[in-house]
Amino acid sequence: MNIILLGPPGAGKGTQAKRLETGRGMIQLSTGDMLRAAVAAGTELGKQAKEVMDSGNLVSDDLMIGLISERLDQDDTKGGFILDGFPRTTAQAEALDVMLEQKGLELDYVIELRVDDAALVRRVVGRYTCAKCGQGYHDEFQKPKVEGVCDVCGSTEFKRRADDNAETVTSRLEAYHRQTAPIIPYYENDGKLKTVDGMAEIDEVTREIEAILG
Numbered sequence: 689m690n691i692i693l694l695g696p697p698g699a700g701k702g703t704q705a706k707r708l709e710t711g712r713g714m715i716q717l718s719t720g721d722m723l724r725a726a727v728a729a730g731t732e733l734g735k736q737a738k739e740v741m742d743s744g745n746l747v748s749d750d751l752m753i754g755l756i757s758e759r760l761d762q763d764d765t766k767g768g769f770i771l772d773g774f775p776r777t778t779a780q781a782e783a784l785d786v787m788l789e790q791k792g793l794e795l796d797y798v799i800e801l802r803v804d805d806a807a808l809v810r811r812v813v814g815r816y817t818c819a820k821c822g823q824g825y826h827d828e829f830q831k832p833k834v835e836g837v838c839d840v841c842g843s844t845e846f847k848r849r850a851d852d853n854a855e856t857v858t859s860r861l862e863a864y865h866r867q868t869a870p871i872i873p874y875y876e877n878d879g880k881l882k883t884v885d886g887m888a889e890i891d892e893v894t895r896e897i898e899a900i901l902g
C-alpha cells in the first residue's frame with residue numbers, strides 16, 4: 689500500500705506515519721526529515737535548504753522532486769510507503785504522477801488530516817523529539833511516561849526543530865494555504881482523497897486511518 693499523508697504543519701503527519709511504520713511495515717518518506725538530515729550533514733542540499741526552511745517557505749520544486757524520485761528507487765519502499773510532506777505544490781503533485789507511472793507504482797490513498805489553524809501553533813511550538821531515536825513528544829499532548837526519559841530507547845536527551853517557533857509556524861501555515869491546499873481538489877477528482885478529523889486524539893486518528901486502509 690502506498691499513501692500520501694497531507695495536512696498543515698502540526699497536523700500529525702509524522703506522528704501517524706511513525707505508527708503506520710510500526711504497525712504495517714510501511715516506510716515513512718518525510719521530505720522535511722530528509723532536508724533536516726541534509727542540513728545536519730552540511731551537504732550542498734542542506735546549505736540551500738536551511739535558510740528557506742528557517743523562514744517557513746518552501747524549498748524549490750526541482751530539488752524536492754529529484755529527492756523523492758531517487759528515494760522511491762530504493763528497495764525499502766517496496767513494502768509500501770507513506771509520503772509525509774510531499775507533494776506540497778501542484779507542480780510536485782503532477783511530477784509525482786509522472787514518476788509513479790514511470791516506476792510502475794500506484795498510489796492507493798491520499799489521506800488529508802484536517803485541523804483548525806488555531807490548534808496548530810500550540811501543537812508545533814510544544815513539540816520535541818528524542819535526540820537518539822527520533823520518537824516524537826509534546827509538552828502537553830504526548831509526554832514521556834517517565835519525565836525526561838524516552839519511552840522507546842531510554843535516552844535523556846531531546847531536541848526541538850529550528851523552525852518550531854510561533855513566527856515561523858505562521859509563515860509555514862500561510863505557505864500551506866497558498867501552495868499546498870490547492871492540491872486537495874486534484875486528489876478529490878481522481879477519487880483517492882479521504883479526509884480524517886485531525887482534531888481528534890492521536891489514537892482516534894490512528895483508528896480512522898486504519899479503517900480507511902483496511
Ligand code: AP5
Nearest residue numbers: 697698699700701702703719720741747773811815826890
Ligand atoms: P516538514 O518537516 O514536512 O514540516 P510540516 O509540514 O510543517 O509539518 P510538521 O512536521 O511540522 O507537522 P506534522 O504534521 O508532521 O506533525 P507532527 O506529527 O509532528 O517540513 C519542514 C520544512 O521543510 C517546510 O517548511 C519546507 O521549508 C521544507 N519542505 C519539506 N517538504 C517540502 C516539499 N515537499 N517542498 C518544499 N519544501 C519542503 O505533530 C505535531 C505535534 O502535535 C507533535 O508534538 C505531536 O505529538 C502533536 N500531535 C500530533 N497529532 C496530535 C493530535 N491528534 N492531538 C494532539 N496533538 C497531536
Ligand code: MG
Nearest residue numbers: 701702718720
Ligand atoms: Mg512532520
